[in-house]
Amino acid sequence: MIKPLRKRHLQLWLGLAVVLPASILAGWLAVPTPATDTLLQPATSAPLPLILASRDSPAQTITLRASTDTATLQLEWVTKSELAAPSALIYAGERLLGRIGPQGVYRFSFTPGCKDIHPSFTIYDIIHHKNIEKINF
Amino acid sequence: MGISYQAVGWNRQKRRYDTILLGFCIAYIGTFVGLSLVFNREMTFETLLIRSTSTLALLLLHVILSIGPLCRLDNRFLPLLYNRRHLGVTMFTIAAIHGGFSIFQFHGLGNVNPLLSLFLSNTRYDSLSAFPFQALGFFALLIFLLMAVTSHDFWLHMLSPRTWKTLHMAVYAAYLLVILHVVLGVIQYETNPVFILILFGGTSILITLHLLAGYREVRKDNLHFPEAPNASPQFPEAQKRLVQVCAVSDIAPDRAKVFCIDKERIAVFRSGDILHAIHNVCKHQNGPLGEGKVIDGCITCPWHGYQYLPKNGQSPPPFTEKVSTYDVEVIDGMVWLDPKPYPEGTERPGAPVNQQQNKA
Secondary structure, eight states: OOHHHHHHHHHHHHHHHHHHHHHHHHHHHTOOOOOOOOSSOOOOOOOOSEEEEEEEOSSEEEEEEEOTTSSSEEEEEEESSOOSSSSEEEEETTEEEEEEOSSEEEEEEEOOOGGGGSOEEEEEETTTTEEEEEEEO | OOSSOOOOOOOHHHHHHHHHHHHHHHHHHHHHHHHHHHHOTTOOHHHHHHHHHHHHHHHHHHHHHHHHHHHHHOGGGHHHHHTHHHHHHHHHHHHHHHHHHHHHHHHTTSSSOHHHHHHHSOOOTTOSTTOOHHHHHHHHHHHHHHHHHTOSHHHHHHHOHHHHHHHHTTHHHHHHHHHHHHHTTHHHHOOOHHHHHHHHHHHHHHHHHHHHHHHHHHHHHTOOOOBOOTTOTTOOOTTOOOEEEEEGGGSOTTOEEEEEETTEEEEEEEETTEEEEEESBOTTTOOBGGGSEEETTEEEOTTTOOEEOTTTOBOOTTOOOBOOEEEEEEETTEEEEEEEEEOTTOOOOOEETTTHHHHO
16 A cells, blocks of 8 residues: 555544444334333333232133222222234223233222122224223123 | 456456355354354344444454555555445445344334434433434444445545545544444443443553554655755756665565655656655555555556656556656666656656766
8 A cells, every 4th residue: 555545544533533423323213112101001010909800711810809998999800812903992881991902911900880780891892993891790 | 457347357366355254244143143042042133233333343354354454554554545445335334134123123013214213213312321323323334334235436536536545534533423422322231341441441452552553654755865966966956955864785686665755755666676756555445555566567556556756756558557757867776766756657768776886
């Protein structure tokens, strides 16, 4: 190499020594944190102590729980095999409790109304707009 | 070495090198596909191809860019330099497969021209995390294409070594574009820190190698050599400016030592029992002749094997390349050099290594 070319190489790499790490750092800092949907999927809460009723099937186990003073009810949904619908909403009467999806444990706490002495729950397929199942206790 | 086009001559060494290179590429892609299928069976063929070729091209690009400084730091790497253009064309081919499949997969199946779609499907040029990174890869590929098609010596002669070298230095711009393409692309959604650590490691190694080699060359260029006093009785030819560069014993048989005097590098070769001095820069691609050796009586460039006769700096017939020659003398076991160049191809007698007996 001739001297001007050697000098140009060195100048270029001095520039790259600043630009490359800065670019990598900037790109890394710009990585977006994944958005979490908290609208219909609250964190699974702890199970309430009293078990009022329970239903077991190969697809799921559904338990109706209550606090010791029965002021709060809780629907515990354990999905054992995936639902036919990719995502479904669960209603207590006409009240939206939340969303159930892939395998896992879902618990939805709610305050019982006068109609909730024998509450019924509806599983609704939000994509196909139809009721999947109705559960009566 | 004329300007007429001549097909690439594959000698035994090049064939061996290319076979190893091809074997490595196949083994890499095979391993990548195998491991991907073990850990993620749902990956499609297109995704596998796009990912395996992208990582392979990036790896080869790092190897290519490290060859130059490695050779400057240790001449055992010189055989890699001899075949660097093959590596470059291979890297471009693999990058082109990656680019072609990516354009087909992400832009080829709609009703918009794929190249238009590449630039118009995402116009968030004001965002880092959503930047249209594919456009960066496209421009890098364009530079690699230009380099690959002009890699033959025909273009070197057509464009002149200076223009050709300037054009090929665009590889550094392409490298920056590739790094941005990766950082603003895959790194934004494959958030495993291993990927960014590998990328950072690769660029750090390259930066370190280039800066080390660059500063070493600066030190070589800034060495000062003692000059003979004008009135010295040892130098009756007073108009000559002689510079003492080293001891005769410092120069190994059929090898050279290089000295930078008045901003020019001069290689002093020991060919048999005679010292010859020629300009250090090969006419082919500005290779460092002084790092080569004398083979079959000819000074042979370590980069691509171009040859020059030590006595006159001319390539042996039918070749026509010529470099400048210099006067060299041996006095009391020390080598003295006149840094004034003779016109390219001028024959000079050189200096017998035992010349001190004549001068004493």
